[in-house]
Amino acid sequence: MKIYTKAGDQGKTSLIGGTRVPKSHIRIETYGTVDELNSFIGLLNDLVDDAKIKTDLKEIQDRLFTVGSSLACDPEKESALRIPDLKEEDIAGLELAMDQMNEVLAPMKSFIIPGGHQAISTAHIARCVCRRAERWCVNMQEEDLFVETLVIKYLNRLSDYLFTLARYIGHLNGVADIPWKPRV
DSSP states (O other), X not given: OOSOOSSSTTSEEEOBTSOEEETTSHHHXXXXXXXXXXXXXXXXXXXXXXXXXXXXXXXXXXXXXXXXXXXXXOTTSOOSSOOOOOOHHHHHHHHHHHHHHHTTSOOOOSOEESOSSHHHHHHXXXXXXXXXXXXXXXXHHHTTOOOOHHHHHHHHHHHHHHHHHHHHHHHHTTOOOEEOOOOO
């Protein structure tokens, strides 16, 4: 199978369901941002050694394919493909993982500057891209374009998870949080 179709050369692409839309369409921007997030999660996974974190990140990547598939569907057309759904348990899993990491983390006393280790910085980049994906989903809702409610909830919780994970990676690597000390 060839990767190129020559169908997008005029600046259009197809949603799942066959509807052609401009590549600048908000739906394309939204699931493209989720794809970017998934790539940064893959990079983060390459930078960590902890087996549990690696397993969790692979699971998150799978969920992000679910999110991307949901966003790539034309809600007006029934897809011939069976698209998996997010579940509340996916969100609960992120919350449980955060609770477990927070058990060993010192309480935050200030804002934290991203940095100190490549994996910490990459987790923060992923967090920022996740927040952007969430904003695009909210933007879609505001434009009366269908977005599964759980997609927004999952992305919101995932960004919290990535923030906590950045701190936890620092903990595992003996790298302290870098507190923001505002200039006065």
